[in-house]
Each structure stands twice: as C-alpha cells, then as structure tokens.
Amino acid sequence: MSEPLEWVSVSAAQTAELGTALAQLLHPGDLVIVRGELGTGKTTLTRSIGRALGISEQITSPTFALAQRYDGPVPLLHIDAYRLHGADDEEMGLLLDGAADALTVVEWPERLEADLGRPRVGVELRHGGGDRRLVALAAEDPATQERLAEIVADLRARHIHAEP
Ligand SMILES: Nc1ncnc2c1ncn2[C@@H]1O[C@H](COP(=O)(O)OP(=O)(O)OP(=O)(O)O)[C@@H](O)[C@H]1O
Numbered sequence: 048m049s050e051p052l053e054w055v056s057v058s059a060a061q062t063a064e065l066g067t068a069l070a071q072l073l074h075p076g077d078l079v080i081v082r083g084e085l086g087t088g089k090t091t092l093t094r095s096i097g098r099a100l101g102i103s104e105q106i107t108s109p110t111f112a113l114a115q116r117y118d119g120p121v122p123l124l125h126i127d128a129y130r131l132h133g134a135d136d137e138e139m140g141l142l143l144d145g146a147a148d149a150l151t152v153v154e155w156p157e158r159l160e161a162d163l164g165r166p167r168v169g170v171e172l173r174h175g176g177g178d179r180r181l182v183a184l185a186a187e188d189p190a191t192q193e194r195l196a197e198i199v200a201d202l203r204a205r206h207i208h209a210e211p
C-alpha cells in the first residue's frame with residue numbers, strides 16, 4: 048500500500064459521497080477493506096457503495112450474519128468480522144463464497160487471521176470529535192492510487208469548509 052491519502056468527513060452524508068465515488072473505480076472481484084473503531088462509519092460507507100452499485104435492497108450491518116450477499120447489477124458481498132476471532136482457511140472459504148463476481152467489502156479485516164487476498168482499496172476511519180471522521184485511503188496499484196487522489200481532490204473542492 049502506498050502512503051495513505053487523508054480526508055476529513057464532517058457528516059454521514061459526506062462519508063456516503065466518498066462511497067459513491069469509490070464505487071466508480073471498483074470492479075466485480077475487487078476487495079475493499081474498511082478498518083476503524085466502533086461507530087466510525089464503516090457500514091455507512093459500505094451502504095453507499097452498495098447503493099451506487101445499483102443495489103436496491105436495504106444494506107444493514109451484518110454483524111450477526113458475518114457475511115451478507117446482495118444481488119444487483121454488481122453484487123455486493125458485505126463481511127463484518129467483528130465477532131470473528133481468527134478464521135481458518137476453511138471458514139474464510141465459506142465467508143468468501145460468492146466473492147468472485149461480487150464486490151467484497153470487509154469491516155474489521157484485522158479480526159481475520161486467514162489471508163483475505165489483496166485489497167483494491169483500504170480505508171481507515173477514525174473518530175475526530177463529534178461527527179468528524181478522519182479518513183485515510185490507500186491502494187496498492189498506482190492507477191488506483193491516482194484515482195483515489197482525484198476522488199479526494201474532488202471531495203475537498205466540493206466541501207472546502209470541511210478542512211481542519
Ligand atoms: N462523518 C461521519 N461519517 C460516517 N458516519 C457518521 C459521521 N458522522 C456521524 N456519523 C454517524 O455515525 C454512525 C456510524 O455508524 P456505522 O454503523 O456506519 O459505523 P460502523 O463503523 O459500521 O460501526 P460498527 O463498528 O458498529 O460496525 C451513524 O449513525 C452515522 O450517522
């Protein structure tokens with residue numbers, strides 16, 4: 048992963064805008080990992096990505112289901128590993144069933160010990176006081192990193208007041 052790009056979101060709506068923009072650069076089979084403490088907006092971000100993919104079903108937190116697949120023009124596989132304390136390769140295989148043709152978003156990837164594969168994009172959310180969230184975005188491949196930089200520049204231009 049390259050040096051993360053930083054952005055400050057001041058509302059759930061702004062975080063959702065990021066998700067909408069991210070969906071444009073993601074393809075079926077891609078993996079997105081979303082780290083961050085409780086309540087930082089991981090599911091909010093995932094939901095907005097799903098909406099932008101054209102999924103009409105309500106995307107909820109799959110904390111109890113662990114993995115939830117939503118069908119749509121591009122299916123979404125939403126994994127929340129919060130309650131998983133380590134998962135062996137067989138369990139990972141079950142969780143990732145249906146990932147090949149879907150966009151997979153994983154909350155709490157750090158709870159998984161088995162290898163998830165290479166993420167297209169990594170997102171980290173941190174509480175910044177009130178509704179502020181400090182967002183760090185990173186990609187491994189330079190083309191994706193460039194797209195991320197464009198997304199951040201665009202969000203900054205639209206929300207100039209959001210800068211600290
Ligand atoms: N800037 C912001 N970005 C995202 N969410 C925000 C922001 N400001 C306030 N919120 C609120 O914070 C909450 C985030 O909840 P969400 O379920 O998305 O977090 P989460 O990281 O998935 O939590 P969990 O760790 O429990 O899965 C929502 O109620 C959302 O409206």
Ligand SMILES: [Mg+2]
Nearest residue numbers: 089090108154
């Ligand atoms: Mg969540």
